[in-house]
Structure formats: C-alpha cells, structure tokens
Amino acid sequence: xxxxxxxxxxxxxxxxxxxxxxxxxxxxxxxxxxxxxxxxxxxxxxxxxxxxxxxxxxxxxxxxxxxxxxxxxxxxxxxxxxxxxxxxxxxxxxxxxxxxxxxxxxxxxxxxxxxxxxxxxxxxxxxxxxxxxxxxxxxxxxxxxxxxxxxxxxxxxxxxxxxxxxxxxxxxxxxxxxxxxxxxxxxxxxxxxxxxxxxxxxxxxxxxxxxxxxxxxxxxxxxxxxxxxxxxxxxxxxxxxxxxxxxxxxxxxxxxxxxxxxxxxxxxxxxxxx
Amino acid sequence: xxxxxxxxxxxxxxxxxxxxxxxxxxxxxxxxxxxxxxxxxxxxxxxxxxxxxxxxxxxxxxxxxxxxxxxxxxxxxxxxxxxxxxxxxxxxxxxxxxxxxxxxxxxxxxxxxxxxxxxxxxxxxxxxxxxxxxxxxxxxxxxxxxxxxxxxxxxxxxxxxxxxxxxxxxxxxxxxxxxxxxxxxxxxxxxxxxxxxxxxxxxxxxxxxxxxxxxxxxxxxxxxxxxxxxxxxxxxxxxxxxxxxxxxxxxxxxxxxxxxxxxxxxxxxxxxxxxxxxxxxxxxxxxx
Numbered sequence: 001x002x003x004x005x006x007x008x009x010x011x012x013x014x015x016x017x018x019x020x021x022x023x024x025x026x027x028x029x030x031x032x033x034x035x036x037x038x039x040x041x042x043x044x045x046x047x048x049x050x051x052x053x054x055x056x057x058x059x060x061x062x063x064x065x066x067x068x069x070x071x072x073x074x075x076x077x078x079x080x081x082x083x084x085x086x087x088x089x090x091x092x093x094x095x096x097x098x099x100x101x102x103x104x105x106x107x108x109x110x111x112x113x114x115x116x117x118x119x120x121x122x123x124x125x126x127x128x129x130x131x132x133x134x135x136x137x138x139x140x141x142x143x144x145x146x147x148x149x150x151x152x153x154x155x156x157x158x159x160x161x162x163x164x165x166x167x168x169x170x171x172x173x174x175x176x177x178x179x180x181x182x183x184x185x186x187x188x189x190x191x192x193x194x195x196x197x198x199x200x201x202x203x204x205x206x207x208x209x210x211x212x213x214x215x216x217x218x219x220x221x222x223x224x225x226x227x228x229x230x231x232x233x234x235x236x237x238x239x240x241x242x243x244x245x246x247x248x249x250x251x252x253x254x255x256x257x258x259x260x261x262x263x264x265x266x267x268x269x270x271x272x273x274x
Numbered sequence: 275x276x277x278x279x280x281x282x283x284x285x286x287x288x289x290x291x292x293x294x295x296x297x298x299x300x301x302x303x304x305x306x307x308x309x310x311x312x313x314x315x316x317x318x319x320x321x322x323x324x325x326x327x328x329x330x331x332x333x334x335x336x337x338x339x340x341x342x343x344x345x346x347x348x349x350x351x352x353x354x355x356x357x358x359x360x361x362x363x364x365x366x367x368x369x370x371x372x373x374x375x376x377x378x379x380x381x382x383x384x385x386x387x388x389x390x391x392x393x394x395x396x397x398x399x400x401x402x403x404x405x406x407x408x409x410x411x412x413x414x415x416x417x418x419x420x421x422x423x424x425x426x427x428x429x430x431x432x433x434x435x436x437x438x439x440x441x442x443x444x445x446x447x448x449x450x451x452x453x454x455x456x457x458x459x460x461x462x463x464x465x466x467x468x469x470x471x472x473x474x475x476x477x478x479x480x481x482x483x484x485x486x487x488x489x490x491x492x493x494x495x496x497x498x499x500x501x502x503x504x505x506x507x508x509x510x511x512x513x514x515x516x517x518x519x520x521x522x523x524x525x526x527x528x529x530x531x532x533x534x535x536x537x538x539x540x541x542x543x544x545x546x547x548x549x550x551x552x553x554x555x556x557x558x559x560x561x562x
Contacts, residue, residue, distance in 0.1 A: 246414075248428065
C-alpha cells in the first residue's frame with residue numbers, strides 16, 4: 001500500500017504488472033496465487049540454516065481467534081477508528097489509523113500483506129552477529145541479534161534502550177530448518193493490525209520460520225501481551241513462497257499524497273475506502 | 275560581610291556544587307553498565323585510530339556518519355554554487371529549502387521531507403541526515419540499510435546493465451525513490467555504485483539541488499582501514515547541470531558495538547508541529 005490516495009493506482013499497477021507481465025513472469029507451472037508464479041515442482045530440499053532469498057506472503061493465513069482484552073487493552077482499542085475491511089462504518093476521513101498519514105506500520109503489522117499490495121516480500125541478509133530482514137512494504141528493515149544476548153527487560157526507562165517501531169529482536173536456530181525470533185520493546189503507537197488492536201512495549205512476540213523445502217517457508221507468530229490480552233495466542237500461521245526472479249518492487253506510502261487525499265477528498269466527501 | 279561578597283561566595287559554592295554534581299553524574303553515566311541494545315556515542319568517539327588494515331572487498335557492518343554524535347566530520351560539502359543549465363536553475367529556484375536564501379522558514383519551505391516526511395530518495399538519503407548505515411552483502415547484491423527513516427537500498431552486483439528508459443507504463447521502468455543501482459569492486463577496497471532512474475520529484479541535496487530521472491550518480495565507497503570508510507558522490511545530469519556536479523564526500527567510522535538508535539521523521543508528528551507551532555508562528559500579525 002502506498003497511500004489511500006493512490007490505492008487505486010497501485011492496485012491497478014500491481015494488477016497490470018501481473019497481467020501484462022504474465023507471459024514473461026509466469027513460473028514453469030503457473031501460479032501459486034495471483035501474482036505469485038509457481039516454481040518447478042517438486043521443490044528441492046531446504047538448505048541447512050539458510051533462509052536467504054526473497055519470499056512473498058503471507059499465504060493462507062489461519063490465525064487463532066484473538067483472545068479477550070484486558071480492561072487496559074479494551075480502553076485503548078475503543079479509541080481506535082479503523083477504516084476499510086477492518087470496519088464497516090468508519091470513513092477514511094474520520095479514521096485515526098496512523099498509516100493514513102504513512103506513519104511507520106511497526107512490527108508485527110508490517111508482516112501482514114497490506115491492503116495495497118499483497119506483496120509482503122522480504123529477504124534475509126546478514127552482518128556481524130546478526131540477521132537482517134528487509135521488507136518490500138515501506139522499504140523498512142529489522143535486525144535480529146544472533147549472538148546469544150538476552151532481550152532487554154524493559155524499555156524507555158533509565159539505563160534501558162528506547163522502544164522501537166520494529167522492536168528489539170534476538171534469534172536462534174532451533175534446528176537446521178527452523179529459525180526462532182523473539183521480539184519485545186515495540187513502540188506502542190503503531191497498531192497491531194488494521195482493526196486497531198493494541199500491543200504493548202512489554203509484549204513478547206515470537207516468530208517461528210520453518211523452511212519446509214526450497215520454495216516454502218512456514219511462519220507462525222505468537223503474541224504474549226498480558227498488559228493488553230488475557231492469554232497468548234497465535235496471531236499468524238501462514239506460508240511464504242520463493243519469489244521467481246528474486247526481485248522487489250518499491251512500495252512506499254507517501255505522506256504528502258496520503259495527507260492531501262485525506263484532507264482534500266476523503267474528509268470533504270465522507271468517502272469510504274472499501 | 276557585604277551582601278555582594280556573600281552573594282559571590284554563595285554563587286561560587288553553588289557553581290562548585292553543581293560542577294561536582296555534573297561530574298559525578300558524568301562519571302556515573304560512563305561507569306554505568308553498558309546495555310548491548312543501546313548506542314553510546316562517547317564509546318564510538320573513544321574508538322580512535324584506524325583499527326588496522328581494511329579487510330578485502332568487505333564493507334559489511336554498521337557505520338557511524340556525521341550526525342551520529344561520534345565526532346565524524348563531513349569531508350567535503352556538495353559543490354556550491356551548482357553548475358546549473360537554465361532549466362536546472364529554473365527548477366532549483368522553485369525549491370525553497372529551509373534555511374536557504376537568507377532564512378526560509380519551515381513554514382515557507384516546500385521541501386517535501388521537511389513538510390511531510392516524504393522519503394528523501396536517492397542521492398539525498400546518502401548526503402543528508404547521515405546518522406548510521408549498515409551494509410550487508412548477498413551473492414548477487416549489496417544492501418545499504420539506513421538508520422534514518424529505517425530505509426534500505428539495493429545494489430545489484432550480478433553484472434547487469436542499468437536500465438535506460440524511465441516512465442510510467444508497461445514498456446518502461448518506473449522512476450523510483452531509490453533509483454536502480456549496480457555496483458562493482460574497482461579494487462579490493464573500492465566499491466563503485468552507479469544509480470539512475472530516480473523519481474524527479476525528490477531533491478538531490480538538502481539545499482534543493484534538482485535532478486532529472488536520467489541523472490546518473492556515481493558513488494565510490496573507499497574502505498581505507500578497518501575503521502574508516504569514505505563515500506564520494508558525483509552526479510552527471512546534462513539536462514540540468516553543465517558538467518558533473520560533486521555531491522560531496524562523507525566519512526563513516528566503524529561502530530565497535532555495531533548498534534545504533536532509531537531515528538525517523540514521523541508524518542503525523544510533523545503535521546501536528548506545523549499546525550500548532552511552525553505555520554502559525556510564520557503568519558504575519560494582522561493589525562487590529
């Protein structure tokens with residue numbers, strides 16, 4: 001998704017890219033999903049302790065139901081005014097979704113295939129003692145420390161690190177095909193999802209990436225956030241697929257366009273973005 | 275004892291007390307246990323010297339730039355005045371950079387980043403707000419991950435040629451904020467990157483140098499030692515400049531902890547600041 005103002009053009013662009021480029025971009029065996037070419041079948045085995053490459057998803061996301069919130073979580077949730085699929089009533093001009101002005105999506109909302117682009121592509125790279133993950137959406141990146149350090153016990157207090165939009169993360173290989181990442185210390189301003197659910201800076205968010213084979217990467221995300229939710233739950237259970245060509249598009253939400261659209265069109269007309 | 279003298283003594287005593295307190299706090303801070311999750315600019319400043327020879331063909335890691343607090347100075351600013359063609363001058367005159375032309379205010383500026391936090395785009399993101407960058411290398415490409423705005427660039431190293439036709443449409447390449455980049459090792463310590471196809475609505479520098487979509491920017495990353503990396507940038511854009519223009523030379527230092535803090539321009543915060551403070555402050559007072 002770029003901005004509300006260019007949602008239509010971006011969706012069309014993605015559609016045209018998919019359709020027009022279909023002949024060149026189609027994998028040897030068609031598509032896994034619209035816009036995602038299938039790689040040769042059967043896939044080869046998963047390499048050992050290696051996720052590097054460009055992946056697209058989430059595909060077939062089957063999360064658990066969201067558990068009841070605590071009173072603190074409910075109070076914050078009531079202040080949120082989502083739009084689009086997340087709400088049948090809220091109009092974009094009246095929504096307070098921070099992404100309308102292109103504020104950072106934050107983690108883990110950044111993992112969702114955002115309205116605009118079902119192009120949740122990301123790549124794994126590395127630097128001393130860490131893994132790096134770059135995301136197509138907003139061109140943001142995260143670093144995952146692999147040096148055995150413990151996560152910070154707190155953030156935003158003396159001697160502790162500041163909270164971050166994408167949190168503080170550590171990772172470890174559980175076996176040759178499964179990488180486990182634990183994250184905490186997220187900045188509380190971003191929403192957990194398009195519906196506006198909250199997540200706290202003390203939440204523990206765990207990602208489990210299991211590379212099933214050469215082209216399939218399974219991701220399960222669990223959230224444990226006692227400040228705002230009454231019990232932990234599986235927030236994402238989905239597949240990510242290898243990208244033919246291993247390339248990215250540039251997918252930015254542009255604040256000047258989003259703000260102009262909201263103020264000059266959405267608010268005056270009361271428009272609802274489906 | 276005269277009051278003045280008493281006052282001076284009390285004043286000196288207070289000053290001594292405050293200095294001692296400040297020193298104690300400073301010591302306490304420097305003696306405080308270091309969190310591996312925090313960036314300590316004083317530690318980065320204390321990392322003097324070259325650290326030994328540079329590894330060959332390797333820029334991987336996290337680097338501090340001039341806005342890191344690590345005492346890293348810019349070596350050469352962008353060339354000024356820029357050698358503009360008439361069209362280049364017309365475009366440059368339209369760009370009202372904050373602080374330019376005798377003091378343009380933020381309310382008067384039309385800098386899309388200052389007013390909205392729009393992405394800098396390349397090459398501005400390599401010569402403005404240079405806080406920290408991390409570099410990672412894959413077999414066919416190198417990524418530059420910038421801490422300011424948490425944004426990354428991709429540089430292909432698989433030998434491909436740069437595209438040449440930029441436009442919106444199926445038979446052309448979309449202009450992009452970061453352009454299209456290819457890189458190669460000129461020698462064991464010099465990585466050269468060529469970039470073109472940058473969206474022309476972005477500025478090339480903080481002062482509003484324009485660029486066309488066909489501009490071609492050359493970056494030379496030279497790793498002179500383990501701790502020192504310099505970046506020299508030149509832009510060739512014959513439509514807007516009479517000759518290649520230097521975008522300056524910036525310096526980076528290796529960060530021993532390999533950690534840095536986040537820093538982003540947040541659009542909603544800037545909108546609130548402009549609405550409540552900057553724009554009203556700039557409006558002339560109407561006589562009653």
